[in-house]
Amino acid sequence: MKSNGTIVAAVCFAALAAFFTYQWWFNPTRAVQRRLNDIAAALSIPDPEPPVARVTRAAQLRKYLAPDIRVRMGASEIASRDQIVGAVSSFAAPPGGWNVQFVDVQIRVNHETGEDADAYMTVEMNGRDAQTGQPTVDAREASVTLKKIDGEWVVATAETKNTLEK
């Protein structure tokens, strides 16, 4: 009886451990969330940022973008990974740095293929006004599609959306 109880407890523990391991490491939704967090970190600019750190950050960002990525912001569209990385790495952050966060992220993975996903979120950008030094915040809704290339989730398309339509 006692040994049966021990076995049941061990099986329950193993099942729980397997569940949490799956949730943390292998669940595709969590993998996409982790990748989005990586991208937000790569888009954030610390202050001060040494030139070497800037190059490293741009290289990291490049890894997270598909070669044929398309980014649409309003009427303008960029369809070149090099152009995006170049624009991000040359962006002059305001004094105090620039912090990007993805909040209210809703992720949907295509479970049939397991190779593509889309995410809908609010992109929040915090910085400081260059003149007054006061904190500033800007936010935009964004839709992102991701696909798996060589086992890594990369951004295939990104588009910002206006919450209020004129």
Added chain:
Amino acid sequence: MNRAVLVRSVILIVGAYIVFGYVLLPIRLQGISMEPTYTDGGIDFANRLAYAWREPQRGDAVAIRMAGPSVVYIKRIVGLPGERIEIVMGVVSVNGEPLVEPNVARKSPWNLAPVTLGAGEYFVIGDNRAMRIEDHDFGRTTRDRIIGKMLF
């Protein structure tokens, strides 16, 4: 004695969780688009039950969600479903009639071509019309995005 404290603490925690999770959404105000009514850095709450039994009204200051409730716009409703909204030299007109806006202190000469709202659409603007129109987010939103009425 200790048990009473524990019970009170649990009731307080559960009550706060329900009130601030489902009824009153705490909001830290950032930006100047609703000045002078709401100033940058203030704290307010959006009452999520305000529109449980009635629809949003003209003049209501409301919280409008983006992708979710973590980041919201605070704006004032000027247009209701089916109405035609137009702005000429800073004056908002509803179905051709100039709107009286007691919360707006100064008006820049904004212009906006007539917009007819569809079913379930509301037109919202901030109170700070002294801003440049290009710097001010305003326009149409839908009923499902309005998550509550500002409490204060």
